[in-house]
Amino acid sequence: MKLTAKIKLLPTPEQAQNLIDTLSRANQACNALSEIAWENKQFKQFGLHKLAYYPIKEQFGLSAQMIVRGIAKVVDAYKLDKKTKREFRPTGAIAYDSRIISYKPPRKTVSIWTIQGRQSIRYAGGEHNEALLKFQQGESDLLCRKGKWFLLATCDVPDEQTSEINSILGVDLGIVDLATDSDGQRFTGSEIRKYRKKRASIRASVQAKKNAKASKSTIKNTRRLLKRISKKEQTTSTIINHTISKRLVKKAQSSVRGIALENLKGIRDRTVPRLRKKQRNEHSSWPFSQLRQFIAYKAQLAGVRLVIVPPAYTSKTCHECHHLGHRSGKSFTCTNCGNCSDADHNGAQNIAAVGASVTWPENSTLYCALHRC
Ligand SMILES: [Zn+2]
Structure with a gap:
């Protein structure tokens, strides 16, 4: 599985200047390459290489790999459309391959080619990145965002051997509690709710100021503030x-x-109308697709099986007797057997049951029961 580690570099001021110069020189070279490609209507990697490699190397004093990556970047840019001449920003990201960059995880440094020669630059690494970097393979992109330096490193993580499983943990994603599992555990700290409430009220008051008669500079400031909040x-x-x-x-x-998750195309459509407006504001904009992605890749890394189940009726069916029941807000009542429980917990138990009924294809960590893929 290909994953990207985002590594924050901690260059000294001189090193940072050096990186800026390197990035800018590489992009200048890309602009020169783009010019040659455009003039000669030569948009193929091989053709452009033949035409431009030596003159550009001579002119810009970049490493051979830098020029090769630059040609690839220009060719790539023209792939979409050959009718506009491409130009590159001086701070646009550039790609490094293993010949011009190498990671030294024990020392938390990276050895990277610059126009002043190789530099050993320290990086900040969390637990997650450390684990990923062991599998670093292929290209890394060097980029600068608001004065901070990052490397996006491609890592090819081998799939863990999946082990036999005893049963399935069902997970229901919802708006009041972000996740509830079939054991009944809820994953929403009240702190999160408080935090988002506070944010929402700040947002509302800023918005009110913006809507009131305000000078241009005030509007500009509040817009900036709103952006920062988000x-x-x-x-x-x-x-x-x-x-x-x-x-x-x-x-x-x-x-x-194993873990069973609903296929959540419609989590918002499904949950929003049930909730009062006040509740809705707290989590309705929650990035659920990101949460699902995180569960999926972490499961794969850990060799935990994950099954995606179709969402039909999981929230409306009674997990005890499988009759349709009533769901109102956070509570579920079954008119057939009298089961009365937390709606999300009931949903998670249904999801677990559907997940457990699935026949797994051999040697597969991820299985989508919906599309049988
Ligand atoms: Zn029932």
Whole structure:
């Protein structure tokens, strides 16, 4: 499985300047290559290489691999459309391959080619990246965002051997509790809810100021502030999604279970009308697709089987007697057997049951029961 590790570099000020110069020189070379491609109507890798490799190498003093990557970047850019001449920003990302970059995880440094020669630059690495970097293979993109330097490193992670499983842990994703599993455990800290409520009220008051008669500069400032708030919310929800998915996968792994998730095309359509507006605002914009992705790849990394089940009736069926019941907000009542329980827990138990009924294809970690793929 191909995954990308996002590595934050910690260059010294001189190293940072060096990276800027390298990025800018490489993009200048790309512009020169683009010019040659455009003039000669030569948009193929081999043809452009033949035409431009030596003159560009001579002119820009870049390493051979840099030029080769540059030619690939230009050819790639013309693939979409050959009717507009391509230009590249001086800070556009550039690709490094293993000949001009190497990672040294024990020392948390990366050895990277620059126009001042090879540099050994420190990087910040979390647990997740450390694990991924062991499988680093192929290209890395060097990019600069708001003065911070990152490497996006391609990692080819081997699939863990999947072990035999005893049963299935069903997971219901919902808006009030972000996730509820079939054991009845809920994955929503009240802190998250409080945090988002507070954010929402700040957002509302800023919005109100923006709507009131305000000068141009005030509008500009509030717009900036709103953007900052949403960025911060995004970071927070990503961290929370990482935490929830990690806990779910660990739980399944330690109890020798697989995980069943609903195919959630319509989580919003399904859940939103049930909720009062106040509740809706708290989580309706939650990045559920990201949460599902995180569960999927963490499960695969850990060798935990994951099955995607069709969502039909899982929220409306009674898990005890399989009759249709009533769901109102967070509570579920069955008119047939009298079962009365938490709606999401009931849903998660149904999902687990559907997941357990699936016949797994051999040697596969991920199985989509919906499309049988
Ligand atoms: Zn029932």
